[in-house]
Amino acid sequence: MVDVLYIVLPCYCEEAVLPITAEKLRQKLADLCRRGAVAEGSRILFVDDGSTDRTWEIIRELHEADPVFSGIRLTRNRGHQNALLAGLMSARAHADVTVSMDADLQDDIDAIDDMLARYAEGCDIVYGVRSQRDTDTYFKRTTAEGFYRLMGVLGASVVFNHADYRLMSRRALDALSEFREVNLFLRGIIPMVGFRSASVPYRRGERAAGESKYPLRRMIAFALEGITSLSVRPIRLITGLGVAVFLVSLGMLLYFLVRYFTGNTVTGWASLAVSMWAIGGLQLLAIGVIGEYIGKVYLETKARPRYLIEEVLGEDPPTRPDR
Numbered sequence: 001m002v003d004v005l006y007i008v009l010p011c012y013c014e015e016a017v018l019p020i021t022a023e024k025l026r027q028k029l030a031d032l033c034r035r036g037a038v039a040e041g042s043r044i045l046f047v048d049d050g051s052t053d054r055t056w057e058i059i060r061e062l063h064e065a066d067p068v069f070s071g072i073r074l075t076r077n078r079g080h081q082n083a084l085l086a087g088l089m090s091a092r093a094h095a096d097v098t099v100s101m102d103a104d105l106q107d108d109i110d111a112i113d114d115m116l117a118r119y120a121e122g123c124d125i126v127y128g129v130r131s132q133r134d135t136d137t138y139f140k141r142t143t144a145e146g147f148y149r150l151m152g153v154l155g156a157s158v159v160f161n162h163a164d165y166r167l168m169s170r171r172a173l174d175a176l177s178e179f180r181e182v183n184l185f186l187r188g189i190i191p192m193v194g195f196r197s198a199s200v201p202y203r204r205g206e207r208a209a210g211e212s213k214y215p216l217r218r219m220i221a222f223a224l225e226g227i228t229s230l231s232v233r234p235i236r237l238i239t240g241l242g243v244a245v246f247l248v249s250l251g252m253l254l255y256f257l258v259r260y261f262t263g264n265t266v267t268g269w270a271s272l273a274v275s276m277w278a279i280g281g282l283q284l285l286a287i288g289v290i291g292e293y294i295g296k297v298y299l300e301t302k303a304r305p306r307y308l309i310e311e312v313l314g315e316d317p318p319t320r321p322d323r
C-alpha cells in the first residue's frame, strides 16, 4: 500500500524563490509517484503567511496550471511556526504522511527519499538533521548552535541541529493537534509527541533566491519564545538567585556584627550594606515566586486561535480550522 504524501511549505514574501521551489518539488513528487514511493493524489501545499508581495498570486497561478499544487492563505502574518501548523493541520485531513520544509530550498529535497524509507520501516516522525552548516555564515552557525545548547541547559529538549524539516505521519499529526499551546515552538513540542522516530542527515544548502526572513531580531525573539514556552526553569533560576543573595546578606550581617563589636567600622555603613543586600535578595525572591505563578497561569491560558485561514486552493478546507 502506498501512501498519500503532502509536502507543506510555509511562505512569507517568497516571490523570488517560489517558482524555482515549485518546479523542483513538482519533479521530485512526480519521480516519487513514478517509483511507487507515494500515491497519486500527493500534493505540494503552500501556506501563504500573510505575504505582502506576489506570493499568493504565484501560488494561485501554480494551482491553476497544475492541481498538484494547493495553497492556504492565512489572514495575516503569524510567523513561520503558526503557518507551518496551519499547513500541517489542513494536510492532516487528506494526507497519510507529511513532510514540512522551508520554501527557500535550503533543505535538501533528496532527503525526502530517506525520510520515506524510515517511515516505511515504521517511524512516525523523521527529523531532518543538518550534518554540517558550512553554507551558513559563521555568525548564523555559532548563534544557532549556541541556541540549541542553551535550550538543553534551560530544560527544553530539542533535537540538535534540527529545524522544521521533518516527516510526520497522520497519527503523529493527530497527536500534535492535541497540543493546544498558543506559544508555538514546534521543535520543542514534537519530541513530546513521542512515537517511534528517526533522524536523517542532510546538507543545508544556501537560499535558492530571495532573502532570509529571520534577521537577528526575529532570531532572538524566536529563541526566547522557544525557551519560555517550553520550560519554567528560568523562573526557578530567579528564585534560586533570590535565595542565594539573601543567604549572602545573612553572611554579611554576621561579618559586620563581628566587625562592629571588635570596634573597627564606620557608623551606619554596615546596616546600609546589609539592608541593600537583604532587600535586593528578598525582591528577587519575591519576583521569582510571583513569576512561578504567572508561569503556571500563562501555561494554562493559551486559548487564542493560532491562525485563521482566509482562502484555500485545492481540497476542501477542514470544516473548522484547528484552534
Ligand code: UDP
Pocket: 009, 010, 011, 012, 013, 014, 049, 077, 078, 079, 080, 083, 101, 102, 103, 104, 106, 211, 212, 213, 214
Ligand atoms: N516564514 C514564514 N513566516 C514568517 C517568516 C518566515 O512562513 O513570518 C517562512 C519562510 O518563507 C521560509 C521559512 O519560514 O519558508 C524559513 O524562513 P527563512 O528561510 O527566511 O529563515 P532562515 O532559513 O534564514 O532561518
Ligand code: MG
Pocket: 102, 104, 106, 207, 212
Ligand atoms: Mg531559509
